[in-house]
Amino acid sequence: MTSQPTTAPRRTDGGTPKLRLEAVHHAYRDVKVLDGVSLELAAGELVTILGPSGCGKSTIFSILTGTTAPAAGIVLVDGAPLGASSERFAVMPQTDALLPWRRVIDNVTLGLEVQGVSRRDARARVTPLLETFGLDEFTRAYPFELSGGMRQRAALLRTVVQDRSVMLLDEPFGALDALTRTDMQTWLESVWGTFGASVLLITHDIREAVFLSDRVYVLSPRPARVVAEVTVPLARPRRLEDVGSSMFVDIEIELRQILAAIRGRHA
Amino acid sequence: MSTARRPGATADPRPLGRFGWVPALAIIAAAIATWQIYAMRSGVSPQILPSPARVVDAGWAARDALWTNTVATLEETAFGFLVAVVLALGLSLLIDASGILRTALMPLLIGSQTLPLVAIAPLVIIWFGFGLTPKVLLVALLSFFPITVALLEGYQATDPDVERLLMSMGAGRWRRYRSARLPTAMPFFFAGLRIAITYSIVVAIFAEYAGASSGLGIYIEQETHVFRTDLVFAAVLVTTLLTITLFAATYLLERLLIPWYRISRRVDRR
Numbered sequence A: 001m002t003s004q005p006t007t008a009p010r011r012t013d014g015g016t017p018k019l020r021l022e023a024v025h026h027a028y029r030d031v032k033v034l035d036g037v038s039l040e041l042a043a044g045e046l047v048t049i050l051g052p053s054g055c056g057k058s059t060i061f062s063i064l065t066g067t068t069a070p071a072a073g074i075v076l077v078d079g080a081p082l083g084a085s086s087e088r089f090a091v092m093p094q095t096d097a098l099l100p101w102r103r104v105i106d107n108v109t110l111g112l113e114v115q116g117v118s119r120r121d122a123r124a125r126v127t128p129l130l131e132t133f134g135l136d137e138f139t140r141a142y143p144f145e146l147s148g149g150m151r152q153r154a155a156l157l158r159t160v161v162q163d164r165s166v167m168l169l170d171e172p173f174g175a176l177d178a179l180t181r182t183d184m185q186t187w188l189e190s191v192w193g194t195f196g197a198s199v200l201l202i203t204h205d206i207r208e209a210v211f212l213s214d215r216v217y218v219l220s221p222r223p224a225r226v227v228a229e230v231t232v233p234l235a236r237p238r239r240l241e242d243v244g245s246s247m248f249v250d251i252e253i254e255l256r257q258i259l260a261a262i263r264g265r266h267a
Numbered sequence B: 001m002s003t004a005r006r007p008g009a010t011a012d013p014r015p016l017g018r019f020g021w022v023p024a025l026a027i028i029a030a031a032i033a034t035w036q037i038y039a040m041r042s043g044v045s046p047q048i049l050p051s052p053a054r055v056v057d058a059g060w061a062a063r064d065a066l067w068t069n070t071v072a073t074l075e076e077t078a079f080g081f082l083v084a085v086v087l088a089l090g091l092s093l094l095i096d097a098s099g100i101l102r103t104a105l106m107p108l109l110i111g112s113q114t115l116p117l118v119a120i121a122p123l124v125i126i127w128f129g130f131g132l133t134p135k136v137l138l139v140a141l142l143s144f145f146p147i148t149v150a151l152l153e154g155y156q157a158t159d160p161d162v163e164r165l166l167m168s169m170g171a172g173r174w175r176r177y178r179s180a181r182l183p184t185a186m187p188f189f190f191a192g193l194r195i196a197i198t199y200s201i202v203v204a205i206f207a208e209y210a211g212a213s214s215g216l217g218i219y220i221e222q223e224t225h226v227f228r229t230d231l232v233f234a235a236v237l238v239t240t241l242l243t244i245t246l247f248a249a250t251y252l253l254e255r256l257l258i259p260w261y262r263i264s265r266r267v268d269r270r
């Protein structure tokens, strides 16, 4: 990444999107959850799915990871159907899902271990990143000995080291207090460009969506549909001060109005 | 902390703090003192109620016989218990992994626990003789169940997010057991082990009572016949000490095998 801020979002228009959902429907028994969701993620892009709690955001991720089969619709990875693709995504679940019996170092290498990387190689790959993630002094700690922010960073590092071209982050900072969340958002913005992955991020925090994204999809309450797609043309890397800039505030207000309107319609 | 259920998360089975053993010891000491005073003052025959001092004296004098028989009982218990653990692990994995086996096997397993020991112990002795085998079988039969049930409950307590995470990483079924379900079940396993271990010794002794050439059970029977109540009590005392020792050993094993569990509970209580 260059130190020169770029005004254009990292989206590379024209090429085949990394990921594409077309009219995806899903229901759990009789409960309709997804009602024709269409969205796409270009290579190198960070796209947010913003929607109220329980609208079906996590369900989109279960479909992408293959743990849930959609009732209808198409999911394309690099233009090929999901089922035909052997590509896996690095997922950070809504709960951090750290294993309490593994120390931090063994938690963050879990994905590599599953891929068949030896323990020594896995540790070697993780070690240079420990400092960036502020975990270098806690590698021998158990997850329950960590603060909420550190747990989230450990879960994120476990996701990043899997070295997949797409990362799916499900409300990565949802469980944190407001101050820690702001810290983590600023921190993620400062480092994520170096990972070189496309990111699909779920949140119900409007400010988080604007601060981190190139584009935002707004979902309706359940059953979820995409009600708006908003581009965030703010220069990167973004800093905490940008939250007060007029462009930031305008987009934030726009999203707030969209959400208020759909909530009103569903009330 | 993760949302996974854990045994004893609400009721701590070990309420003993650093000096928690003081009241327990005081009550035992008071009971023994009362018993001693009563046995001395009331003039009751030692064949009916020997004093604690007499029990210890007689036990010490008969220490060789007690030791030999204790070793025999311990051997039966240990082998039976080992079989029970292996059986419980195998069965619980089969049942957990397969819905059909769950419905097929559970009634049988529950049924096995309704067999009255008084009825089957003599039969198993008749079938397998007076040696080690019938005791091992009986101990295993009666102690595999609590371990199996504990393990099954443990697997179910696995955090579904962890399992989905492993699947998203490409983990197969065996990997998910190894990395998530089995470790989650370990604290439950040890809880089950503690229930089973107390059964085991009682069952071993009862099985000996039904027919054996050595062991604390047969020793108790023989000494009862010759009215050596003091030696019967001595054997009971040894049994109690043995049970407490094995019970404590499960905690030691737990601390060695799943050190994280103790630490996590300490952190939780902060």
Ligand SMILES: Nc1ncnc2c1ncn2[C@@H]1O[C@H](COP(=O)(O)OP(=O)(O)O)[C@@H](O)[C@H]1O
Pocket (backbone or CB within 6 Å): A028, A033, A051, A052, A053, A054, A055, A056, A057, A058, A059, A060, A222
């Ligand atoms: N496995 C499931 N079985 C039945 N209902 C489910 C399941 N998973 C989620 N749901 C329901 O589907 C809806 C959407 O869930 P989810 O995708 O987790 O929402 P979100 O992540 O947006 O909060 C919720 O009402 C939830 O209760």
Ligand SMILES: [Mg+2]
Pocket (backbone or CB within 6 Å): A054, A057, A058, A059, A094, A170
């Ligand atoms: Mg969710």
